[in-house]
Amino acid sequence: MEINKKILMPSKETRQERFGRTLSFISISAIVVLVALILYFIISKGISTFTDNHVNLWDFISRQDWSPSTIGKDGKPEVGALPMIVTSFSVTFLSALLATPFAIAAGIYMTVIGPKKSRGFLQTVIELLVGIPSVVYGFIGLTIIVPIVRTLFGGTGFGILSATLVLFVMVLPTITSLTVDSLNAVPKHLSEASLALGATRWQTIYKVILRSATPGILTAIIFGMARAFGEALAVQMVIGNAILMPKNLITPSSTLTSQLTTGIGNTVMGTLGNNALWSLALVLLLMSLFFNILVKLIGKRGKF
Amino acid sequence: MIKIKKLAIMTSAVLFAGTVLTACGVSSASNDKITAVGSTALQPLVEEAANDYQKEHKNLSITVQGGGSGTGLSQLQSRAVTIGNSDVFAENQKGIKSKDIVDHQVAVVGITPVVNKGVGIKNISMKNLQKIFEGKITNWKQVGGKNIPIEVINRVKGSGTRNTFEANVMDGHSTIKAQEQDSNGTVRRIIATTPGAISYLSFSFVDKTIQSLSIDNVKPTDKNVETNAWKIWSYEHMYTAKKVSDDTKKFLAYMNSAEVQKGLVKKLGYISISDMKVKKDANNKVIN
């Protein structure tokens, strides 16, 4: 056939392309649908505390007494989630803050300065850590970290500090491995060019590699915080799991997730006790959305 | 590569379709299937009993799962399961219409206060115990122990163990806000490692790493529970709908048969329902 006819007609490639686009679009749609379903589920359940049980939203986020099954002195059920919100926030923030420098250092080591063999070793270790069940982290925290914190700082050893330390180890693999991915994605010629211009290795790392990997590193932090946010069993064992406003880093307190996890099996669906727990899940969702947006904003302002 | 991927997609599609089909097939066609969901504490007993029972009843399939008493009862209420296992009376579970379901008590569980081994006491009065959990006594030396601050570990609100403990010990007073843990195993570990800690556990979880307390010089033993000399105990319940299949009926009868009550129940650390000299109702009143 003449070329000028051929280029006007669809070919095998056109069909392939349509097929591929459709396939990948179906996949992303499947995810979007799943996400939408679960979001709808949580939002509708979480909102019913306020719509069906007529709890005041402001009471929910500002009060400090949590005991949805009992009626407080003012005749309203006690559904003050503030202590848990504060604790969840602190634990997540602190553990991500603590883990990030370590993760970036490990990431730089694994992608830029370390010998190849040690990279593989570190990678393997990190991959192993992800698979340890959180119960195990919890028990190790309970038998090692809590006593250490108790001896060093007094108190019972249960509290935000211990939880932060446990979560630090738990989120480190996630943040590191995603950081490594984004450092690897920095084109080699950029750093080669920088080194060729006489910049020291650190200047290259700092000004070229880290800068262009910033969005990826931020995503890594988001995923790390997400892990910290969603973690229940390990945190619950070392934080003291008492619904108290944290006074400092070493008094017992409780996170949204651990309240949710411990309470959900003991309440009946449709009751206030159960709905209130779903409201906690909703808060968790909104907070993680907030963190996500915050980190992205920081990322935008930090770039040049 | 492409082929591998296509293969993977195909296999997963086939698998998925196949399993969904069988899922529908299995659940609609077969009547001889029992699902028991709920209390994690009761799960081992029912599971073991079910395993033994199925050895003689090959056509019957019994699935036993945990998930918590609340889950068990609410799933029974929506008839998603056949049996709801619970540590608490349905009457005491908010949101459950207890009139629509039938209680089958299959075992009794005794609960004892436990402390860290370093506190220096082995007996306590009921009054002091209550004051400790109220937060009015804060150091072990106030009850004759060593000079160690008291660290209260509570069970999760709504859990059977906590309900039982509060009903029998707290006498209407509320407990202080303190640590809440949701499983016997975790509580045992925390008590064992935390100086000055106190909590309460099912009898079967007491071991040499922790110290159980006598109350008013009554020891926490099965014998004392049977006579109600030891007050802190509760039933393990298996709730069903009012109308159940013959298979379910037979299985529940098997749970209360001598074979299970004298065998598994004892082995798993429960107290047999048939050994009890007294009975309690949902309001914790002794009724005979």
Place this chain on the structure above:
Amino acid sequence: MKNYNLNQQYVRDFAVENAIEAHHVNVSYGEHQSIFDVSLSFPRFKVTAMIGASGSGKSTFLRSINRMNDNVATVDGDIMYRDVNINDDKINVYELRKHIGMVFQRPNPFAKSIRENITFALKKHGIKDKKELDQRVETSLKEAALWDEVKDKLDESALSLSGGQAQRLCIARAIAMKPDVLLLDEPASALDPISTSKIEDTLNRLKEKYTIIIVTHNMQQASRMSDYTAFFHQGHLIEFNKTSHIFTRPKMQATEDYISGNFG
């Protein structure tokens, strides 16, 4: 930089058969327009060079010819190829690119073996016969003057080749498709002088069989290799003429300044 009147141009019309004729082409990246109303024809079986400073739009224009700008920029105007306007939504761009091949500024061999670099696309286009594939590998590598260097290691990774070799592999890969037109986007700019001269030799041999359009900012290269030259400045076509004329008697001030190094 000196200011030139960008609306003045000298575009000579040759009475030859053209492979591609562009009429009033405008290209913009979002708000930023980078090609302004360029009309330019490329004679068949000749080498046409496009020269100009960085950012003059010559690469952008080149990429419009085989629709490589599709996802990044908007291209307006008609680009006629075999009496078809190929800048049309209805055009099958995959088919088009089989006939208008391209070699890029930086060597970009696939992370595959040398052989597969050439056969991969051929196989996807339906050539299954092993003999034919082998034949194409050999001919195209020979045409690209790479055969002698790699004939013993065809199944090794193409990533092991040097920059110059890799670029010749890319040329071989492009001509293995038996295209009509070959677009070259500064094909030697990332290479050392020896590799550059090898590439130029290769191209010199190819021009009998293909219409070649080459973007370069190396003026010696343009004058050595091309038959026609187009000079671009700030997105405008300033001058188009036979290469010999452009380099000896440029008509426009901008062109003269550029080729004499008096520019900006």
Place this chain on the structure above:
Amino acid sequence: MNPKVVNKIATGVIYGLVILVVAILAALIGYILVTGVPHISWHFLTSPAQSFLAGGGIRDQLFNSIYLLVLTLIISFPIALGAGIYLAEYAPKNWFTEIIKTTIEVLSSLPSVVVGLFCYLLFVVQMRMGFSILSGAIALTFFNLPLLTRNIETSLESVSSLQREAGLSLGLSQWKTITGIILPAAVPGIITGIILSAGRVFGEAAALIYTAGQSAPFVDYTNWNIFSDTSFLNPLRPAETLAVHIWKVNSEGITPDANAISSGSSAVLIIVILLFNIFAHWIGNRLYKKMTSSK
């Protein structure tokens, strides 16, 4: 300050942090292995669990973990691959894509118990899958998808755009360019993602309690009929995984050797993950070599 001095200091700090990380991680893994390995025996690996007697094994749990992993990957990998390709290659750069990415990231922060309960209500109860490996695999797909999609997306993006242009300029469709050229080059990165998500599958407990269940009923390893209730391959049978078993033994287990079982199981988990890791890297390398003919 002199850039060379800064360079030295910074390198020193990096080394310091890395040594600390390695020390912590090595200590952690060492602790688990040291406390656990002595409890591992052939008997431990090949006998069924006991609920109140000492000497129970983890045969069924171990198999369930692996089977669950396989099922989860079969379900989640194709979806994540498609979605990753979409995000990396096709997605227009606009607010809608940003929203999709953000929601996927937010999804990964949901506590496992929430996802578990959601899947319980939707799949176990509503769609009548019952407590089953399949329900568990679907629940785990929820965890896997965000991480895996994200990983595939970055792996694809880290392949140079020059490769894309090369493919397109030869008249290949974008899809063929992606699957035939970009994807093979991205294999090592994707393998890492699979290993990480496999770790998550092995380690997850809370979501599985409500979906795959926490009992391991009798299974027959000689029954290859996938539809039979007792077949080990039946994806509709309830299945307690190793992580769930560890959780159960620790929280409500009354076997006298609960501690030994727990630490032994943890060590087994680590070893299994290590083996899977080696296996996946091996497969990945072979695949990569085969597709890219690199050494």
